[in-house]
Amino acid sequence: MSGTSDPKDLAAKVESGDLRFHELEEHADADTAAAARRLLVEEQSGASLDTVGDYGFPAEQADSAIENMIGAIQVPLGVVGPVEVNGAATSGETYLPLATTEGALLASVNRGCSVIDRAGGATARVTKSGMTRAPVFRVADVAEAEALVSWVRDNEAMLKEAAEETTNHGELLDVTPYVVGDNVYLRFRYDTKDAMGMNMATIATRAAADVVEAETAASLVALSGNLCSDKKPAAINAVEGRGRSVTADVLIPRDVVEERLHTTPEAIAEINTRKNLVGSAKAGGLGFNAHVANVVAAMFLATGQDAAQVVEGSNAITTAEVKDGNLYFSVSLASLEVGTVGGGTKLPTQAEGLDILGVRGGGDPAGANADALAECIATGALAGELSLLAALGSRHLSSAHESLGR
Ligand SMILES: CC(C)(COP(=O)([O-])OP(=O)([O-])OC[C@H]1O[C@@H](n2cnc3c(N)ncnc32)[C@H](O)[C@@H]1OP(=O)([O-])[O-])[C@@H](O)C(=O)NCCC(=O)NCCSC(=O)C[C@@](C)(O)CC(=O)[O-]
């Protein structure tokens, strides 16, 4: 990079057609480039961007996270807890970082955490792991489709070798074919360790798709054929999982439910059945829960995850049962796509969010940090479900949002 450190000079060159709006980082440092774009946007829109331009990290550090940068949006960040997470990858008391603009949300999750803590903590486990990419191939007819499926079954090792040549950490776990007429979808599933893995899986699948095209009659139509399925509501993720499948549960003594949540185990179990299970079934929903997306979104923002994948993160089922008079409560997130390396996790504020949980960077063994993050998010989701169902039981939902959320 060489050139000017004057944003006005840069902006003038864009206006005169000498420089392109998206190439300013080639002619100035990233902060100057962002300042020049603000000037251009302010002039065009009449907006004042002083606050957007008042960000607390060098713009250069956001280089791999955004193009056409003009500044940063600041979302308030808070914590709930500390709460005891008894996971396989993490254990002990931890604060959970949540970034949100929804008043009452942290109060609610905090209440849930305090109840979980009084019950001895949440147990959390990742039960399945794998990031998927499913290219679609065109074949001549059903006979050729079947031939491709057979070839894939016989040659998975060849595909694995090609895919894994593109990555030091990723491992191809399996390839599942789906046939629809003359379309063949190959759903590649990878262990992406501590990375969320969508770039890693896409690059590896491209290499494997080249082998499929070279060795069979199939023709690649699109590297993503939507059976992956990324950033869209899809039953395949709810059933088969994507990213981490993670479950958290807790057994809460009756007196804690009554004293801290102002309701009973029976009321929470009934609400869960009639609302989260029957209500969601009637609505044709995929999320048999109350507001898992709230905690997933807030913890995703706080820790640098890809916000669009909250779609999959909300594929969760909440269960509630009265056991010997006490409340057994669980939440199972089928497709939680999380990483502690790569993507937005590299940004300074998000990396500090990961530090609160002690999971920044690669884990030992690789994958352990992303597993721990999944266990923490599942615990937060458990707390949120518990508190909201209790508020519905004690009829405190609207009053809570009158006093805290407006
Ligand atoms: C608001 C509460 C917690 C009050 O509940 P409460 O029991 O009256 O509160 P409290 O004053 O007795 O305090 C109990 C604990 O709550 C926490 N707490 C309490 N206040 C705060 C605060 N200001 N800041 C931080 N933490 C707070 C804190 O842990 C505290 O313990 P302490 O530390 O005092 O021993 C309760 O009424 C509640 O949880 N309401 C539910 C609100 C909620 O869950 N909203 C979620 C968003 S709803 C939505 O977006 C989705 C939806 C609803 O559309 C989905 C659907 O269709 O279901």
Ligand SMILES: NC(=O)C1=CN([C@@H]2O[C@H](COP(=O)(O)OP(=O)(O)OC[C@H]3O[C@@H](n4cnc5c(N)ncnc54)[C@H](OP(=O)(O)O)[C@@H]3O)[C@@H](O)[C@H]2O)C=CC1
């Ligand atoms: N391409 C696409 O279609 C899509 C991309 N995205 C974006 O993809 C990004 C996330 O992709 P992702 O692949 O996770 O991240 P990156 O593309 O940032 O790659 C992360 C890299 O970190 C390296 N790495 C270092 N230590 C570890 C470790 N302990 N475990 C795993 N990997 C490690 C790996 O290199 P190596 O592979 O050499 O081992 C890995 O490929 C996000 O920015 C997201 O927004 C989102 C959806 C779709």
